[in-house]
Amino acid sequence: MSAKANDSNHELELTQFLTYRVVKLHHALNAQAVAVLDRVAGITLAQWRIIALIGSGTAKTARDIAQKSIIAPAVISRTTRTLEDAGLLSTRRPSSDRRVLEMTLTDEGRRIYETTLPHMQARQRALLKALAPEERDVIFEMFEKLETAAARREFME
Amino acid sequence: MSAKANDSNHELELTQFLTYRVVKLHHALNAQAVAVLDRVAGITLAQWRIIALIGSGTAKTARDIAQKSIIAPAVISRTTRTLEDAGLLSTRRPSSDRRVLEMTLTDEGRRIYETTLPHMQARQRALLKALAPEERDVIFEMFEKLETAAARREFME
DNA sequence: CATCATTGCTTGATATGTCAATTATTCATC
DNA sequence: GATGAATAATTGACATATCAAGCAATGATG
Numbered sequence: 058m059s060a061k062a063n064d065s066n067h068e069l070e071l072t073q074f075l076t077y078r079v080v081k082l083h084h085a086l087n088a089q090a091v092a093v094l095d096r097v098a099g100i101t102l103a104q105w106r107i108i109a110l111i112g113s114g115t116a117k118t119a120r121d122i123a124q125k126s127i128i129a130p131a132v133i134s135r136t137t138r139t140l141e142d143a144g145l146l147s148t149r150r151p152s153s154d155r156r157v158l159e160m161t162l163t164d165e166g167r168r169i170y171e172t173t174l175p176h177m178q179a180r181q182r183a184l185l186k187a188l189a190p191e192e193r194d195v196i197f198e199m200f201e202k203l204e205t206a207a208a209r210r211e212f213m214e
Numbered sequence: 215m216s217a218k219a220n221d222s223n224h225e226l227e228l229t230q231f232l233t234y235r236v237v238k239l240h241h242a243l244n245a246q247a248v249a250v251l252d253r254v255a256g257i258t259l260a261q262w263r264i265i266a267l268i269g270s271g272t273a274k275t276a277r278d279i280a281q282k283s284i285i286a287p288a289v290i291s292r293t294t295r296t297l298e299d300a301g302l303l304s305t306r307r308p309s310s311d312r313r314v315l316e317m318t319l320t321d322e323g324r325r326i327y328e329t330t331l332p333h334m335q336a337r338q339r340a341l342l343k344a345l346a347p348e349e350r351d352v353i354f355e356m357f358e359k360l361e362t363a364a365a366r367r368e369f370m371e
Numbered sequence: 372c373a374t375c376a377t378t379g380c381t382t383g384a385t386a387t388g389t390c391a392a393t394t395a396t397t398c399a400t401c
Numbered sequence: 402g403a404t405g406a407a408t409a410a411t412t413g414a415c416a417t418a419t420c421a422a423g424c425a426a427t428g429a430t431g
Contacts, residue, residue: 076243076338081361089365181233188360212333212336
């Protein structure tokens with residue numbers, strides 16, 4: 058009982074904890090995206106993600122969105138409904154497979170996509186510009202490695 | 215109207231979007247931490263964060279926790295109550311300033327802290343080990359730069 | 372072609388996070 | 402030492418996310 062757990066304090070130094078830093082970065086990036094989207098288009102981040110995927114042609118159906126993004130099906134379903142109600146998105150069930158929800162942007166939806174995209178791309182460039190060229194070259198690779206490592210569930214052998 | 219927005223498709227390639235990758239990494243890290251904590255201690259991530267901050271001596275009060283972490287005051291308040299009800303944490307209002315909520319781990323709380331910490335430290339080491347030494351050297355610096363850049367709100371000049 | 376499993380999406384219940392308003396206490400100033 | 406501002410924590414209302422169950426349509430199997 059004499060040894061205080063504080064001995065391991067340096068290891069617990071929060072600023073050096075990977076997860077903590079990622080959470081903080083995620084928060085900061087989120088807040089930035091939310092602010093930009095609210096200012097330039099009056100939409101939420103979840104709404105933008107769907108508009109961007111459909112607008113760019115990256116996704117055509119709810120299924121595509123679920124597969125190519127990390128948006129949960131429930132969120133897709135509800136956000137899509139909101140976008141439809143707001144007149145930014147129109148949907149249909151193709152006769153080839155009537156389970157599928159096919160989406161296209163309305164004119165208004167496309168207008169929003171096209172005015173918002175440059176802002177979001179400029180933001181992306183600004184973020185990458187904050188890094189040194191060598192850092193830019195490796196950052197996505199690092200993320201990949203960390204994600205793989207995060208899939209492990211055992212560390213004490 | 216002839217030019218499809220797909221022209222900018224390569225720029226929109228999701229896997230190259232910083233925010234998207236950070237979100238995905240955050241999710242993966244979260245899921246890992248949740249799984250480990252559930253298995254070794256039966257506690258949630260929010261609970262662990264508070265136990266760790268108090269157990270390590272990094273924080274002594276709710277205020278400390280709010281300042282040194284990114285946990286919102288409301289979450290601190292409610293999680294603290296839960297931990298108290300579970301008998302892992304005890305609180306008191308110091309006579310020097312009776313607004314402040316001072317916390318200490320109970321014996322049971324400390325036991326959980328001490329059995330959980332090695333697992334979380336091993337996890338942290340395993341994560342860092344997934345990176346090359348040069349990468350480890352720069353990753354926190356990169357996070358710092360990106361966070362600073364994420365504080366900006368204007369990009370189109 | 373009947374049956375069962377699978378797929379795509381939706382929904383309700385629950386958990387979690389966020390924001391604003393509120394309370395109690397302390398601090399600062401006159 | 403009374404008054405108003407600031408601080409620490411709490412609470413309720415609301416938004417958002419997650420999970421499991423459900424439904425409808427399709428596919429696969431005998």
